[in-house]
Amino acid sequence: MRLYRRITVLSICFISIAGTVSASDAVQATSGAWLNPDTLPTLIFSLISLLIVLFSIWWVKSGRKFKIREIPGLKAVDEAVGRATEMGSSILYTPGWGGDIQRPTTIASMNILSSVALKTAEYDTRLIYPTHDPVIMAVAQEVVRESCYKAGHSDRFKADDIFYISSSQFGYAAAVDGIISREKPASIFLLGTFEAESLILAETGNSIGSIQIAGTDSTIQLAFFIVACDYTLIGEELFAASGYLSGNESILSSVKAQDIIKILISLFIVTAMIWAAIDPSSTWWVF
Amino acid sequence: MDRLKTRWLIFSGLAVVVVAAYLINIKFKTEPSPATMKAYEFIETLPESSVVMFSFDHEASSLPEIQPLALALLRHAFKNDLKIIGLSLFAEGTAIGYDLMTETAAEYDKQYGVDYVFLGFKPQYISAILGMGESIRRVFPEDYLGNPTDNAPIMSGVDSYDDITMVVSIADGDRTVYWVEYAGARYGQEVMAGLTAAMITSYDPYLSSEQLYAVVGGLRGAAEYENLLDQRGGGARGMLAQSAAHLYIIALVVTGNIIYFRNRRRRGGK
Amino acid sequence: MRTKIPLLICLIFGVIMFAQYFSSHELALSVYNSILEWWQIIFAFTLFVGVAAFMKNSLRGISRGKDTPYKIISLVGLILMPVLAIIGGTKIGSPFLWSFENMLAPMQATVFALLAFFVASASFRGFRARTVSATILLVTALIVLLGRIPMAEMISETFPKVTFWIQNYPSMAARRAILIGIGLGSMTTALRVILGIERTYLRGE
Numbered sequence: 001m002r003l004y005r006r007i008t009v010l011s012i013c014f015i016s017i018a019g020t021v022s023a024s025d026a027v028q029a030t031s032g033a034w035l036n037p038d039t040l041p042t043l044i045f046s047l048i049s050l051l052i053v054l055f056s057i058w059w060v061k062s063g064r065k066f067k068i069r070e071i072p073g074l075k076a077v078d079e080a081v082g083r084a085t086e087m088g089s090s091i092l093y094t095p096g097w098g099g100d101i102q103r104p105t106t107i108a109s110m111n112i113l114s115s116v117a118l119k120t121a122e123y124d125t126r127l128i129y130p131t132h133d134p135v136i137m138a139v140a141q142e143v144v145r146e147s148c149y150k151a152g153h154s155d156r157f158k159a160d161d162i163f164y165i166s167s168s169q170f171g172y173a174a175a176v177d178g179i180i181s182r183e184k185p186a187s188i189f190l191l192g193t194f195e196a197e198s199l200i201l202a203e204t205g206n207s208i209g210s211i212q213i214a215g216t217d218s219t220i221q222l223a224f225f226i227v228a229c230d231y232t233l234i235g236e237e238l239f240a241a242s243g244y245l246s247g248n249e250s251i252l253s254s255v256k257a258q259d260i261i262k263i264l265i266s267l268f269i270v271t272a273m274i275w276a277a278i279d280p281s282s283t284w285w286v287f
Numbered sequence: 288m289d290r291l292k293t294r295w296l297i298f299s300g301l302a303v304v305v306v307a308a309y310l311i312n313i314k315f316k317t318e319p320s321p322a323t324m325k326a327y328e329f330i331e332t333l334p335e336s337s338v339v340m341f342s343f344d345h346e347a348s349s350l351p352e353i354q355p356l357a358l359a360l361l362r363h364a365f366k367n368d369l370k371i372i373g374l375s376l377f378a379e380g381t382a383i384g385y386d387l388m389t390e391t392a393a394e395y396d397k398q399y400g401v402d403y404v405f406l407g408f409k410p411q412y413i414s415a416i417l418g419m420g421e422s423i424r425r426v427f428p429e430d431y432l433g434n435p436t437d438n439a440p441i442m443s444g445v446d447s448y449d450d451i452t453m454v455v456s457i458a459d460g461d462r463t464v465y466w467v468e469y470a471g472a473r474y475g476q477e478v479m480a481g482l483t484a485a486m487i488t489s490y491d492p493y494l495s496s497e498q499l500y501a502v503v504g505g506l507r508g509a510a511e512y513e514n515l516l517d518q519r520g521g522g523a524r525g526m527l528a529q530s531a532a533h534l535y536i537i538a539l540v541v542t543g544n545i546i547y548f549r550n551r552r553r554r555g556g557k
Numbered sequence: 558m559r560t561k562i563p564l565l566i567c568l569i570f571g572v573i574m575f576a577q578y579f580s581s582h583e584l585a586l587s588v589y590n591s592i593l594e595w596w597q598i599i600f601a602f603t604l605f606v607g608v609a610a611f612m613k614n615s616l617r618g619i620s621r622g623k624d625t626p627y628k629i630i631s632l633v634g635l636i637l638m639p640v641l642a643i644i645g646g647t648k649i650g651s652p653f654l655w656s657f658e659n660m661l662a663p664m665q666a667t668v669f670a671l672l673a674f675f676v677a678s679a680s681f682r683g684f685r686a687r688t689v690s691a692t693i694l695l696v697t698a699l700i701v702l703l704g705r706i707p708m709a710e711m712i713s714e715t716f717p718k719v720t721f722w723i724q725n726y727p728s729m730a731a732r733r734a735i736l737i738g739i740g741l742g743s744m745t746t747a748l749r750v751i752l753g754i755e756r757t758y759l760r761g762e
Contacts (some may be wrong), residue, residue: 036581043579053748098461101758104746110757134607139758160617165608168379168661169460170348170668178627195460196348196485196672203675206682207294217739218461219732220489227683235735239742242757250754254745261741297681298674305673317707346667347657379665382647382654389649411600414593421590433646450582473578485672491729492736507705530706532673537702540695547685 052260056253063139066256073213073231074244077112080187080211081119089186090126091116094176094201096216097132097169099193101139104239105217109192110143111242116189117147123158129162130179132172137164173197177204190214190229194221202228213243301535308531314523319402319511322494326479326501327363328517329453329520337366338445339454343375343384344412344462349483350383356523357387357457363516365395370441371403372451374427376412376462384457385431399432400439407431416465418475420448446475453500457481463490467498481508505529564753571751611635697723 035043060066084091093113099106113129120127127144131137141162148157165175177200180188188205190212198214198221205212206228214225215233215274233241236258243251255275272285319327333339341361345353364371375381385405392403399405406427409415418426423446424436436442444450454476456463463480470476477500482488484505493499503512504507506529509522574592603730612635615628641653648654700724703709704720749755 026674034580034585036580039579046575049744050748053745055649057754104743104750107750107755107758108742111755114757133603134610135603137610138606142759143757160614164607164612167607168612168665169346170665172375174664174668184626196483196669199675199679200668200671203679207291217743218489219735222735224679225677235738236742239746241570241741242755251749254749254754258738258745261735265737294678297678301674301677318710341717346665347662350662351666367679379657379661382657383662386649407598413595414596418590418593421586425590488724488728488732491724492733493728495725507707508681526707530708532677533702533706536677536680539700540684540699541678543681543684544686544695547687 035061048264049257049261052264056257057258059252060249066252067254068240068244068255071233071237071244073215073233073237073238074112074241076211076213076231077116077245078119078175079114080189080213083126083211084120084186085123085125087186090128090183091120091187091189092128092130092176092180092183092185092205092210093189093191094130095136095140095192096190096194097172097197098195098216098218100133101135101250103193105193106136108239108241109215110139112189112191112238112245113140114143114147115161115245116240117144118151121148121151121153123221124153125158126158127161128179128183128185130165130172130176131163132165132167132169134164137162169197170194173200176201180204180208180210184208185210188212190225191216191233193217194225201226205229227234288440293510297539300539301532304531304535305528307432308528309525311527312524314519315526317507317510317514317523317526319515320508321471322502322504323508323511323515326360326503327512329410329479329501330360330363330367330369333367334450336370338370338372338441338450339364340374340451340454341384341388342454342456342458342462343373343380343387344377344456345383345459345483346377346379347383349459351521351525352483352506352509353459353481354387355506355525356503357384357514358391358520359512359516359518359522360455360457360481360503361387362394362518363393363512365391365397365402366516368402372406372423372445373403373440374406375408376415376465378408378410378478380457381408381431400434404436404441405431405441406436412462413465413469416469417473420470420476422446422491448474450463451476454478459483459486461489463499464493467493471498479503484508560756560759563759564756568751568753571747608635715739 075122081091093116095106095109095113100193108148117127119125129137129140129144129158131140139239141159144162145154145157145159148154166172175198176197180201181204185205185208188201188210190201190205191214194201195218198216198218202203202212202214212229213231213233214229215238216222217238222232224232226234239258240255242248243255268285275282330339341357341364343357361371366470371388373384375384385407388405389399392399397403405422407430409426415426422481427436430436430439448454448470454466454470456466456478458480459482463478463482463486466476466478466480471478478498479500480502482490482502482504484507485510487502487504490499490502492503503509506522506525509520510526511522513520513522570592573588577589580586612632615632615635618628619625619632628684638653638656641651641656645651645653680698684691684695684698686695700716701720703712704716704723709716709720746755750758
């Protein structure tokens with residue numbers, strides 16, 4: 001994996017050099033505007049969002065505190081790990097098939113994995129992590145290794161339990177189903193980007209009586225998880241996980257920023273709605 | 288053990304219902320939905336030789352549902368003498384897409400390279416979609432058969448989304464979202480989708496905000512499209528089995544609630 | 558240093574990709590195209606990592622006698638398919654394509670078909686009129702299930718219209734709200750990664 005990291009860094013260096021060479025060639029060209037006017041509304045909204053996030057970080061660092069409401073799915077993480085420990089069973093954690101490491105949902109899932117791995121290392125509970133992407137596998141191994149180290153039990157890290165299965169959707173689903181049926185984990189975490197395999201995994205977990213905590217960014221699969229799982233993280237609850245579980249102020253402040261932006265969007269929608277009702281021909285809100 | 292027995296009863300019942308319905312082979316006439324109609328009218332009114340891009344963004348697993356849909360759309364495009372550029376953003380969709388295109392093209396005596404071309408598969412779908420907005424040849428310097436893309440007569444004058452009238456994403460997952468968000472939002476490319484039934488509702492927001500031009504979904508969508516083309520295909524054939532499955536699930540839900548209320552009354556009585 | 562360099566790379570490329578979106582200048586497009594091309598190249602290397610990790614895991618499992626039959630079949634499949642592709646090509650009529658169409662595709666479709674059975678068992682278990690909101694959900698589900706089949710039009714023309722209304726108004730409103738939340742969550746997570754606040758992907762920090 002260290003070799004892989006070196007290859008990645010070297011490749012990125014090549015990109016930088018290639019980009020610089022291309023850029024120096026392109027400096028001669030004069031066509032194209034520096035700012036595309038069609039993207040102006042997106043730029044304005046992006047800058048406003050960035051300012052709100054930075055303001056929230058400053059707000060928290062200046063000593064003000066705020067609360068995040070209780071998220072049942074995240075509160076149940078302790079319960080899930082405890083159940084597996086008491087039953088002498090294992091925990092299965094999988095990030096789903098639909099995403100790769102660049103997706104924010106996968107990164108959010110890694111945050112929760114870090115907390116779960118810390119607890120499993122403390123209680124010496126087996127954590128099985130099958131995945132469809134070799135990069136996610138490499139990152140997950142580092143995350144779990146670090147958590148074991150933080151727990152003071154580096155020896156409890158088992159790289160074999162974090163493995164790549166298949167990039168094929170139903171090959172992955174069949175393999176994870178097989179693992180669930182054979183290993184019978186007491187707790188199952190389905191956190192990440194899922195597609196059609198979500199209900200297959202959730203129902204199999206339900207059939208063996210596991211406690212299941214799920215969360216995804218797909219509204220369709222959320223519906224399946226709500227029916228089949230004990231706890232479901234809906235929408236941005238999954239992204240708030242890292243701040244909720246770690247208590248890190250910088251991360252919590254960005255969660256607060258999300259709420260502020262959401263309020264602004266709601267005000268915009270209500271204003272546009274009222275305006276459209278009064279003047280149906282107006283289109284100022286259309287981008 | 289009871290839980291397992293119930294599960295097996297449910298599964299067996301569904302299997303019997305679907306197999307029996309499929310064997311009966313009654314075809315329903317289905318009225319087209321507004322979205323299917325919109326897709327049909329778009330292709331129907333396109334001038335001859337307009338270039339349409341078909342992206343086979345699905346896996347082999349959804350082939351039974353996707354194939355009737357893809358065939359209906361391809362047949363319509365070939366029938367109207369449109370030029371078709373095919374590609375795949377899924378490794379498994381590549382061979383399937385190529386097979387579907389060549390088989391359908393043969394039905395209408397279309398020539399590879401002149402009337403249609405299949406560019407093949409490109410990994411990292413986001414960079415592929417974004418890259419084609421600048422240059423299709425740069426992303427696909429060769430087609431699926433290894434011929435230089437430049438040499439295909441169909442590619443003459445076609446090099447980015449500016450030269451493509453519509454992208455039709457045949458998908459069983461969220462690849463169409465990337466077409467909408469990258470090709471559509473960034474390059475203004477019109478995108479239409481042929482989807483599995485499970486994915487239709489997740490694209491409704493894009494449809495209603497007109498970020499997605501039209502959606503033809505599932506076996507029902509395929510049956511509706513076949514109806515409009517006045518052709519028989521897999522969509523119409525599968526509608527009875529699908530309808531039977533729906534009715535079975537309705538019966539299950541009602542039965543489940545009857546059992547629930549009966550048990551609740553008994554517990555209340557005790 | 559081990560974490561500073563990746564964070565710096567992340568910041569630089571994050572800012573470049575963010576900024577280039579708003580520019581149509583040749584310079585921005587040139588850099589952007591280069592990055593896209595190299596992105597493809599980096600991805601290709603990850604396939605090697607996956608294959609190596611899979612083979613290592615399978616061989617270790619076989620040596621320990623754990624799930625041996627499954628591991629052997631997996632390895633045979635992993636080795637056989639590229640061998641068939643190299644020997645016979647991947648075009649129509651090749652052994653590779655025959656294996657794909659007659660073994661892989663049916664197996665995948667079979668697992669996908671399990672979804673129908675699981676939907677049935679989940680519906681039987683999940684749609685119970687325990688509370689008022691659960692009852693509303695139950696009735697809505699029944700209407701939509703009925704409205705999606707051609708027979709519903711024979712019973713009453715209202716079913717498809719009500720189904721259309723449910724899918725396009727209350728259901729879509731809820732979905733849009735969740736999508737906005739997810740979009741904001743994704744945006745702030747991405748911002749945290751670019752600014753280096755979020756470092757879990759590095760080494761679990």
